[in-house]
Amino acid sequence: MAKVRTKDLMEKFNLELVGGEEGLHRPITTSDISRPGLEMAGYFNYYPAERIQVLGKTELSFLELLDKTERLSRMEKLCADITPGIIITRGLEIPDEFVEAADRYAVPVMRSPMKTTRFSSRLTNYLESKLAPTTAIHGVLVDIYGVGVLITGKSGVGKSETALELVKRGHRLVADDCVEIRQEDMDTLVGNSPDLIEHLLEIRGLGIINVMTLFGAGAVRTNKRITLCIDLELWDKAKQYDRLGLEEDKMKIIDTEITKLTIPVRPGRNLAVIIEVAAMNFRLKRMGVNAAEQFTSKLANVIEDSVPEEFE
Structure with missing residues (x-):
């Protein structure tokens, strides 16, 4: 068609x-x-x-x-x-x-x-x-402080529940469960919700809720440019997770690569707060402020200053 x-x-x-x-x-x-x-x-x-x-x-x-x-x-x-x-x-x-x-x-x-x-x-x-190239991804798209964050992960990991907490904290829902993505330029991905499930959020045990009706028109938006992907996965004790933030993975959607962060999920972790901070930190990095690199640079200077002269 x-x-x-x-x-x-x-x-x-x-x-x-x-x-x-x-x-x-x-x-x-x-x-x-x-x-x-x-x-x-x-x-x-x-x-x-x-x-x-x-x-x-x-x-x-x-x-x-x-x-x-x-x-x-x-x-x-x-x-x-x-x-x-x-x-x-x-x-x-x-x-x-x-x-x-x-x-x-x-x-x-x-x-x-x-x-x-x-x-x-x-x-x-x-x-x-x-006429832009399009695709669909299983996940949730939320506008957090102006950053379009695509939350992905296996079914039941807590994507929709996290999105609900983010909406309660004042952020805006774009799409839940299915995100339609179109590539409007070589480095521009725009996501939106299918018409059938627009403004809807599915919470296990609660059912389907209408975010705009519950929280108002300011809690939703029609579309948003995607610049960050956060992948939720169950905590794996055998896996080594990035603790400094120096490594930056990429996720390719159609022909465009975006930054991807992997956040392990386990009881006691407030995912909404973590994702919120991740979005703010991503904005800081784009403005030229990288806390991980600053820490590494300071650490290198401390090590260099502490080396005795006879070992230099």
Whole structure:
């Protein structure tokens, strides 16, 4: 099923349909757009027909210089079988030959009152968001002090209970159980909740609760950029856990790597507080303050100063 169709653009940007109504359900497969200047001049060798075509004042001014037959020929070539739509900006008048070709080949022609550059920018951002690579991960996503924290771990380890405690401490829930993630850029992951379970939290023994109803609209948010992953695992006595914080693991989601911390779970540990501090410490590191490195540097200086001169 196509993520975006031409009809969606009409509704999103309030476009006026001028011709080619039969093609409104054509799928849009790429976020790239094209301004067919060379094509207007007759050069169709590398015409990117699969893109949305945006025509502004420059292109339409050139069309007016062509005779009627040549103009119709160019428009027919522009209306390819895989072209999802053609958009005219600035509310400009559209030649009759354009509408004739659009109706014949069922390619929607729409008009927008916006300036070409501004419309192109908004359209590209919209398509990149909708057509971004996506995946789904079993976990909980919480906004903690502005840091998007993805909490993962095996079923029953306490992810949802920890998220509930974080919400009570003033942080915001994005998604529970299933986190839908899209890669909007090479280093940007944005997570959100499926519509069916949005604002809901499942607590074993209690059931499903609506976080927004219980704690208010300030306790939830629709989406959040993910920058930190915290993996909860049951305490393993045989495993050596990082005690200084010098080592930094990475987790790869789609094509983007994010910082991953592993926190062992056992009775008596307040996971909500630990995760809260982890988020604050992560922010400090991004600001250039690394407590572990500062401690290691001080320790090295102390050791160096304490070595007797005869052993140097």
